[in-house]
Amino acid sequence: xxxxxxxxxxxxxxxxxxxxxxxxxxxxxxxxxxxxxxxxxxxxxxxxxxxxxxxxxxxxxxxxxxxxxxxxxxxxxxxxxxxxxxxxxxxxxxxxxxxxxxxxxxxxxxxxxxxxxxxxxxxxxxxxxxxxxxxxxxxxxxxxxxxxxxxxxxxxxxxxxxxxxxxxxxxxxxxxxxxxxxxxxxxxxxxxxxxxxxxxxxxxxxxxxxxxxxxxxxxxxxxxxxxxxxxxxxxxxxxxxxxxxxxxxxxxxxxxxxxxxxxxxxxxxxxxxxxxxxxxxxx
DNA sequence: ATAATTTGACCGTG
DNA sequence: CACGGTCAAATTAT
Numbered sequence: 001x002x003x004x005x006x007x008x009x010x011x012x013x014x015x016x017x018x019x020x021x022x023x024x025x026x027x028x029x030x031x032x033x034x035x036x037x038x039x040x041x042x043x044x045x046x047x048x049x050x051x052x053x054x055x056x057x058x059x060x061x062x063x064x065x066x067x068x069x070x071x072x073x074x075x076x077x078x079x080x081x082x083x084x085x086x087x088x089x090x091x092x093x094x095x096x097x098x099x100x101x102x103x104x105x106x107x108x109x110x111x112x113x114x115x116x117x118x119x120x121x122x123x124x125x126x127x128x129x130x131x132x133x134x135x136x137x138x139x140x141x142x143x144x145x146x147x148x149x150x151x152x153x154x155x156x157x158x159x160x161x162x163x164x165x166x167x168x169x170x171x172x173x174x175x176x177x178x179x180x181x182x183x184x185x186x187x188x189x190x191x192x193x194x195x196x197x198x199x200x201x202x203x204x205x206x207x208x209x210x211x212x213x214x215x216x217x218x219x220x221x222x223x224x225x226x227x228x229x230x231x232x233x234x235x236x237x238x239x240x241x242x243x244x245x246x247x248x249x250x251x252x253x254x255x256x257x258x259x260x261x262x263x264x265x266x267x268x269x270x271x272x273x274x275x276x277x278x279x280x281x282x283x
Numbered sequence: 284a285t286a287a288t289t290t291g292a293c294c295g296t297g
Numbered sequence: 298c299a300c301g302g303t304c305a306a307a308t309t310a311t
């Protein structure tokens with residue numbers, strides 16, 4: 001009858017409290033060279049009896065990006081809630097290794113705008129204590145989006161996070177985003193789309209990318225002369241010219257080819273410009 | 284069948 | 298009291 005809600009032992013008490021906002025800065029690189037990292041906190045192993053840390057005390061990192069799922073880590077969605085202050089629901093993700101490696105790393109993904117390339121505000125809480133090496137994922141961060149001014153172009157910052165070669169964590173994106181018609185009525189902004197060899201849940205998608213690595217004409221044709229992420233992505237010359245310092249290309253190249261290799265099971269990642277969900281907010 | 288996801292409800296903090 | 302956050306169970310997808 002009633003819901004047997006068991007008493008959960010939520011004794012999350014941490015020390016340290018540095019809520020920094022790395023807005024427009026891809027400096028959110030998780031590289032703890034020796035007990036530091038972005039958060040610089042310690043795992044909750046002490047006796048959480050006295051220090052009643054408030055929620056606000058939790059170390060969190062705010063980052064704006066168009067690819068909230070491209071941080072090189074595996075996240076498991078554990079909740080979704082509608083925020084009164086936001087027209088979009090907030091998604092709660094936790095490290096998939098939380099139970100395996102006690103990784104308390106969690107992140108909140110909230111859509112800020114419903115622009116063609118929806119901007120997501122990702123709030124990272126705690127660092128990954130797991131030993132999993134993040135896959136080289138390009139971070140597309142938006143730099144200070146115009147609040148009210150005519151934002152014609154966002155400053156997309158392409159950065160590569162982590163550079164491990166072993167490949168421990170795989171990106172996994174399993175959002176049930178219904179494929180709506182790509183009506184590029186507004187700005188022909190291109191979305192980042194990575195297709196893997198293995199077909200996943202998106203059986204509805206026959207082919208997101210041509211084998212030759214060409215960008216979908218959907219936006220390609222729609223962007224006659226405008227800086228778009230697609231251009232930057234499609235820019236990398238496939239001619240093995242070995243451009244020194246081509247970190248960007250290197251990353252992308254590895255992403256497009258390295259990840260393409262079905263070494264096991266890579267997650268598909270298809271970003272579609274769907275104007276948020278249809279009114280499907282079952283409340 | 285397994286795993287991840289989804290949704291609702293409860294708790295904590297402000 | 299209200300909002301936000303998390304957990305638990307149920308459902309769905311693979």
